[in-house]
Amino acid sequence: MTTLTAPPERTAVPSRREGAARPFALVRHSVALAGRSLTKTRRTPEQLIDVTLQPILFVVMFLYLLGGAVAGSTHEYLQTLLPALMVMNTVFASVQTGINLNDDIKKGVFDRFRSMPIARSAPLVGSVLGDLIRFVLLIVVQLGFGYAVGFRIETDPLSALAACLLVMFFAFCLTWVFVLIGMLAREPGAVQGIGFMAMFPLTFGTNVLVPTDTLPGWLQAWVDANPVTAVMETARGLMVGGAVAGPALETVLWSVGVLAVFFPLAVRAYLRRT
Amino acid sequence: MTYAFRAEGLVKRFGATVALAGIDLAARQGTVLGVLGPNGAGKTTAVRILATLLRPDEGTATVGGLDVVRDAGEVRRLIGLTGQYASVDEDLTGTENLVLIGRLLDMRTAAARARARELLAYFELAEAAARPVKTYSGGMRRRLDLAASLVGRPDVIYLDEPTTGLDPVRREDVWGIVRSLVGDGVTVLLTTQYLEEADALADEISVIDHGRVIAHGTPAELKQRVGGRHLDLRPLDPARLLDSAGILAAVAGTQPESPTRGTLTVPVEDDGMLTAAVRRLDEAGIAVAELSLRLPDLDDVFFTLTGHGTAAPAGTGGAGEARTAKTEEAVR
Known part of the structure; x- marks a missing residue:
């Protein structure tokens, strides 16, 4: 390095102090960091296996393994199954965000983010926003494969789109639970363990995979209370018809509630972690 | 006397371990303070407190007269940090890393790109600019890490063992960079395990051991003692x-x-x-x-x-x- 005689120009670009007064810092910084997250996803596409192969695998498994027994006809079953699987897989995908963050946050670059004058929660919000692409991809694959094996939207495209957006919104809010776990746990494996322990009763304890009248009373009570049941009912209602207003309201309330509780907790855990 | 940064009586415990047992560190503007000590002496803990990453259990620290706990947000505008382990993103390219930092510092994208180009050229990383950092050698990472700290033109830079693990030629490169920064009016806190390095760069040296300053002085004074x-x-x-x-x-x-x-x-x-x-x-x-x-x-x-x-x-x-x-x- 022989050219180290002239230091970089120190006047050409605005200093940190001038920039800081600009508004919407959280949004701006989160978007920049979501871009980082997207670039990483693009460079390591193997991380997308859970949102590309798993939706296909689940359709095959549930439709052909259980469909005959549960509904008598696989086509009947597919119509109720597919919206439910869409919800189930996005919920699983939200656990993965917590696992990834647990690993990511240990890297030195988070020390740099923390020592910079940016909105405190921006590194977390950015990562979660960047992971929305995973939900989009998942839903596209889920619906695409569903169509290939005979699933048909019986309402209208706008309602179907609303179903997709609502499912994504719920998954986005639920992600903060796993971000919190990711901030508290020491190892990615622990996040996975805790995450999936919470996932199974949430995703399987619903009324869409099997008829609830075969279940014991205590399990029926859980299925009724389970927010994922409401999300699955909403998605099904918007895609193949049925009651929507009640479960949709329930979904939104749950989503907002989960976000309101777990977002601050996750940010606090992030800031306390050293 | 005005100090660019000043720590007084810092105490930090991690469970039963006392990392800092009442440490004082200070540097006037435009000078280099060398903090010399072995592994585990508390160097990194002190840097992390001054960089607002850790809160002290006791004592106070200020940067540019601003308290690192109370005014942490303001302090972060003044500092640049180069950690012991390179604080850059392995999956991003050199350019992407620096542009990201620039955008987080609220530069416009064009300005952030220009700054990234300028710094990459200065640190002789222009050829590697489009490659992911995980393909970089140790020396290249350190240089990119230093570049990342300089994107926002900080007043105070913390260099935590910037040459550990570098070969002698690369070490001299880093020394050259530190000298030019100081020539620019930047204040530097440099931690190191090498007296030679502290002697080459620092205006004053604090020797620390077990979380305490056991000697302080100019390199000449210190060499006289040892x-x-x-x-x-x-x-x-x-x-x-x-x-x-x-x-x-x-x-x-x-x-x-x-x-x-x-x-x-x-x-x-x-x-x-x-x-x-x-x-x-x-x-x-x-x-x-x-x-x-x-x-x-x-x-x-x-x-x-x-x-x-x-x-x-x-x-x-x-x-x-x-x-x-x-x-x-x-x-x-």
């Missing part, structure tokens, strides 16, 4: 060790020590002593396997200041004990 340069000698024939020790004692005026079997070391005051030693060894017909003049290493410094080496909680052996073996015993 005996300046040392002359190391290893005669080819170990049987001539005692004769060699006699010669060194006569030249340097003090009895040499024998840190390891077959070698001698003695503090020397001026360059003339080296030539004198060479002449007299030659006259005595003693063939030399190794003869060198060097600054004391961290172990010498610690031995002089604390009576034990860096590795040694008193009496557990290692460097401390070796040093106490005086020439005569070693020769026998």
Whole structure:
């Protein structure tokens, strides 16, 4: 390095102090960091296996393994199954965000983010926003494969789109639970363990995979209370018809509630972690 | 007197471990403070407190007169941090890393790109700019890390062991960068395990051990305390060790020590002593396997200041004990 005689120009670009007064810092910084997250996803596409192969695998498994027994006809079953699987897989995908963050946050670059004058929660919000692409991809694959094996939207495209957006919104809010776990746990494996322990009763304890009248009373009570049941009912209602207003309201309330509780907790855990 | 940063009485505990036991550090604007100490002395903890990444349990620290706890947000506008482990993103390219930092500092995208290009060229990373950082060598990572700290033109830069693990040529590069930063009016806190590095760069040095400052002064003052340069000698024939020790004692005026079997070391005051030693060894017909003049290493410094080496909680052996073996015993 022989050219180290002239230091970089120190006047050409605005200093940190001038920039800081600009508004919407959280949004701006989160978007920049979501871009980082997207670039990483693009460079390591193997991380997308859970949102590309798993939706296909689940359709095959549930439709052909259980469909005959549960509904008598696989086509009947597919119509109720597919919206439910869409919800189930996005919920699983939200656990993965917590696992990834647990690993990511240990890297030195988070020390740099923390020592910079940016909105405190921006590194977390950015990562979660960047992971929305995973939900989009998942839903596209889920619906695409569903169509290939005979699933048909019986309402209208706008309602179907609303179903997709609502499912994504719920998954986005639920992600903060796993971000919190990711901030508290020491190892990615622990996040996975805790995450999936919470996932199974949430995703399987619903009324869409099997008829609830075969279940014991205590399990029926859980299925009724389970927010994922409401999300699955909403998605099904918007895609193949049925009651929507009640479960949709329930979904939104749950989503907002989960976000309101777990977002601050996750940010606090992030800031306390050293 | 105005300080660019100042820490007073910092205490930090991690469970039962006391990382900092009341440490004072300060540097005036545009100077380099070298913080010299072994692994585990508390260097990184002190840096992390000054960089607002950790809160002290006791004591206060200010940067540009702003409290690192109360005014953390403002302090972050003034500082740049280069950690012991490169704080850059492995999956992003060099350019992407720097542009991201620029955008987080609220530069417009075009300005962030221009700044990234400028810094990459300055750090001789232009050719690697489009490659993911995980393909970089250790030296390239350090340079990118330094570049990342400079994107926002900070007033104070913390360099936590910036040359650990670098080969001597790359170390000199980093030194050159630090010198040009200081020429630019930036204040630098440099932690290091090498007296040589602190001597080359720092205006003042604080030597820390077990979370306390055990010595503070200019490099000249410190070297005076630890005996300046040392002359190391290893005669080819170990049987001539005692004769060699006699010669060194006569030249340097003090009895040499024998840190390891077959070698001698003695503090020397001026360059003339080296030539004198060479002449007299030659006259005595003693063939030399190794003869060198060097600054004391961290172990010498610690031995002089604390009576034990860096590795040694008193009496557990290692460097401390070796040093106490005086020439005569070693020769026998």
